[in-house]
Amino acid sequence: MxxxxxxxxxxxxxxxxxxxxxxxxxxxxxxxxxxxxxxxxxxxxxxxxxxxxxxxxxxxxxxxxxxxxxxxxxxxxxxxxxxxxxxxxxxxxxxxxxxxxxxxxxxxxxxxxxxxxxxxxxxxxxxxxxxxxxxxxxxxxxxxxxxxxxxxxxxxxxxxxxxxxxxxxxxxxxxxxxxxxxxxxxxxxxxxxxxxxxxxxxxxxSGATAFKLLSPEDKEKALNTTVVYAPHPYIFIGKTKATSDGLTIVSEGKEIGLDKLPPWEESKVKKLPMVWTNPTTGEHHLQVHGCCVYQLINNKTGEVTELEEARKEVHRLMRPAISPQHIxxxxxxxxxxxxxxxxxxxxxxxxxxxxxxxxxxxxxxxxxxxxxxxxx
Missing domain, CATH: 3.60.130 (Double-stranded beta-helix)
Structure with missing residues (x-):
């Protein structure tokens, strides 16, 4: 206390x-x-x-x-x-x-x-x-x-x-x-x-728990990954459906095309680190909005993981943290x-x-x- x-x-x-x-x-x-x-x-x-x-x-x-x-x-x-x-x-x-x-x-x-x-x-x-x-x-x-x-x-x-x-x-x-x-x-x-x-x-x-549960290899990968979110992401996924655990979207090609979205600017597309640092504890937190993810970028190689595989990857990384003992x-x-x-x-x-x-x-x-x- x-x-x-x-x-x-x-x-x-x-x-x-x-x-x-x-x-x-x-x-x-x-x-x-x-x-x-x-x-x-x-x-x-x-x-x-x-x-x-x-x-x-x-x-x-x-x-x-x-x-x-x-x-x-x-x-x-x-x-x-x-x-x-x-x-x-x-x-x-x-x-x-x-x-x-x-x-x-x-x-x-x-x-x-x-x-x-x-x-x-x-x-x-x-x-x-x-x-x-x-x-x-x-x-x-x-x-x-x-x-x-x-x-x-x-x-x-x-x-x-x-x-x-x-x-x-x-x-x-x-x-x-x-x-x-x-x-x-x-x-x-x-x-x-x-x-x-x-x-x-x-x-x-907890995003901190999520990061701690990763393998050493996945921690290194997460620390060097940028998450790119779709323009107007909640409209982009407006006709899609989610996985049964609520972590991400099932890829069925139902996303609204980028050219069909309300007007958007590339400069406003959010590209955020996959891992954020806690200002008080200094811990790393795995922080991803899995339903809105669009791409993953490897910061070291520049390799881009596109939509369907990006969803699978963030699901794999996030899933351990929603087990009953962690909620x-x-x-x-x-x-x-x-x-x-x-x-x-x-x-x-x-x-x-x-x-x-x-x-x-x-x-x-x-x-x-x-x-x-x-x-x-």
Missing amino acids: TVSGKLEITPLPNKPLGASVTLPRGVTDPSKLSDEDFKTLQAALETYLVLVIPNQAELPPTSQYDLTVRFDPSCQGSYGHDEKLFHHKESVLAKDGKCIPDRTEVVMVGNGSFEAGHAPGMKAFELEHPSQSTFHKDVLTEEEKANGQTRFYRWHIDSALYGLSPPKVTTLLGIQVPKCDEKQKIIYEDNGEEFELVKGATAFA YAHAWNKGDLAIFFNQGVWHSVTGEFQPHENRLMHQCNVASGYDPVTKV
């Missing part, structure tokens, strides 16, 4: 990553922490990768935004995605959230129907919980869902991956969370392992504020919800002013 003043950081027991936070007495808004306590909070985030502060259901969107950008003074001031591209009708993200009118960097995600007035200027709205049934190539059967099965929907980092740099931090706040002790399970199709989790949990995997699945309670180091973890939605099951969360991430780097 780390204490700065009366701020307490407590590692989650028997979990591979994550810690809980107790705010100092008299502090109810974490964006108002003293500089000393915030420094401790930031170091803890980059050490434990996911922090959870309970009892924050009344946290205003402005405070959530202020807290999020405090972690990265270089923030560009807008949501981590271009809003028009985020809601583009052909984007796989089109249904994933709605911006709060007076604080557009905060996005409402969840499931169900909600009345007008949730925020100033907010009309009645509907949200749809992302499901493997709409995104995976081979979906769960009705019998499998009835038996409590779910899937990792899409393992990812929060980032536009075009033009804008990946946010350093994402905050996710449970506003309306159905009290649910219902358990669901993920069955790994490649080896039959099972992972039990609470319905609707958010799953997290933290956060079971949500109303008022939980999860802060995660978006440049150090991958995360995924899980859970199968019915249309009448209402869940509302506020998500905030803001594009960084610079791309992550690797220090070899």
